[in-house]
Amino acid sequence: MGETVTALSVAASGMEAQSMRLRYISENVANADTPGYRRKTAAFETALDGGTGTGRVALGPVELDPTEPGRIYDPGNPLAGADGYYQGSNVDMVVEIADAREAQRSYEANLKLFDQARQMSQSLLELLRR
Numbered sequence: 001m002g003e004t005v006t007a008l009s010v011a012a013s014g015m016e017a018q019s020m021r022l023r024y025i026s027e028n029v030a031n032a033d034t035p036g037y038r039r040k041t042a043a044f045e046t047a048l049d050g051g052t053g054t055g056r057v058a059l060g061p062v063e064l065d066p067t068e069p070g071r072i073y074d075p076g077n078p079l080a081g082a083d084g085y086y087q088g089s090n091v092d093m094v095v096e097i098a099d100a101r102e103a104q105r106s107y108e109a110n111l112k113l114f115d116q117a118r119q120m121s122q123s124l125l126e127l128l129r130r
Helices: 002-030 093-129
Strands: 044-049 052-059 071-073 085-087
Touching: 002 052, 002 093
Parallel strands: none
Antiparallel strands: 044 052, 071 085
């Protein structure tokens, strides 16, 4: 029964981490046209318990993508300098869409693992009741 609880915990941590990753991706997409906006990223980390790995994952601290934002030529924009350019964002929609699909598929895989572990524990409890 302990392995089932561990499997449930690992799957739940994966779903939570991917959920937070999707949140950052949606913030990036929403701010793609915001001048000066820097893309948010976060790496996965192994969750530790007393210095030992648990198999669970967590999203690390949010970091800003160091890629330089593009310069946009629009002399009529109030943010434009004397040369007619202003700083755009560094969000690449193709990358964001690919990251969102990857996060969604990973979330779904963790959800299936969670459901299978739950079904196994229910089956075990039914066997023990007999």
